[in-house]
Amino acid sequence: MTVEVERCAEGCLRRGDPLGASAPPVRHWVLIEQPGPWGPDPWRESSLPGEVVSSIAEQASAVHARVLLIRRPGRAQPGPRRWAFVDSAPGRERVWWHRFDDPSELVDLGLPEPRGIPSTDPVYLVCAHGRHDPCCAIRGRPLAAALAADRPQETWECTHVGGDRFAGNLLALPHGLYYGQVPPERGIEVAQRYESGLIDPAHFRGRSAFTAPVQAAQELARARSGEFGVDSFPPVRVQRSGHELWDVELDGAALAVRAVFARSDSPLTCSATVPAAVRRFELVRWLDDH
Structure with missing residues (x-):
């Protein structure tokens, strides 16, 4: 079989x-x-x-x-x-x-x-x-x-x-x-x-010129605003504020994001033999909300 x-x-x-x-x-x-x-x-x-x-x-x-x-x-x-x-x-x-x-x-x-x-x-x-x-x-x-x-x-x-x-x-x-x-x-x-x-x-998947936290922040800002321009929400300042936690200021938005890891149930590449961690980012809070 x-x-x-x-x-x-x-x-x-x-x-x-x-x-x-x-x-x-x-x-x-x-x-x-x-x-x-x-x-x-x-x-x-x-x-x-x-x-x-x-x-x-x-x-x-x-x-x-x-x-x-x-x-x-x-x-x-x-x-x-x-x-x-x-x-x-x-x-x-x-x-x-x-x-x-x-x-x-x-x-x-x-x-x-x-x-x-x-x-x-x-x-x-x-x-x-x-x-x-x-x-x-x-x-x-x-x-x-x-x-x-x-x-x-x-x-x-x-x-x-x-x-x-x-x-x-x-x-x-x-x-x-x-x-x-x-x-x-x-x-x-x-x-x-x-x-x-x-x-x-x-x-x-993101723009290669930017780090992963910036890519994640841009994705969240675009989803909230509906603005999908290639050059929209350029980064202004990025600061690590904790373990896997970043404050990201973009031109047009400011937010805190966190990286979260979960072990996959199968290998992440066809050549790998064991599962590995899958990373995702989550919104912690909007820093520009008043």
Whole structure:
């Protein structure tokens, strides 16, 4: 008798794990086109030369950037490949695109002072790193294909972005907006809202430029006000006021939030062997109520 194993994305949906305040803290990105295949460790198991991989890692570390491999959905196309540096810091959201013919050209990316003309055009990355977690391929690739059919120039598959159980995971750059549990038929709507300056609250995980307490406070402020602008409720001040407790002052709201942890009843990734804690944030009180 075959016992069907519950995958991590299925367990996440069954438990109702909260999406909010789950975006990893990242402000800068380096995107390298590498058609694949991608192994569990995409850097060591890609066809990029070892000395190039080491150089890219050192350059990215120097500017505190996260490196992702990217590829077009479907078959790789011949010709030059692309790489980009992305700044997701609030007020500085930009993408600098470049082309390269030989990976050796990547040993000097010039990240401290990005070269070329910056762009504010959207870039959509869908995690499809199936060798890292099967859910990323099962749920990510159909999402990437659907989005690429409508926005072929803006859409890429990418390596692990964090939060496997939230697949399909969609990252909207340059703002660093994380979305999770996005089905293929909703990807275009999420993109349309982003291009209109709005987030899609149904699938929003948070903005990577901000810490988890700020992401949680913004989610609560948006839910109370109905204001879902990408740049609404920027943080003004954050102060830790106790154990897993923060006072967060936003432009337009002030509140105290608390992180609460509960042990899951199943592993949080398909590769994990034991359950782990699921974090959620709760409202303690509104500090701006009089």
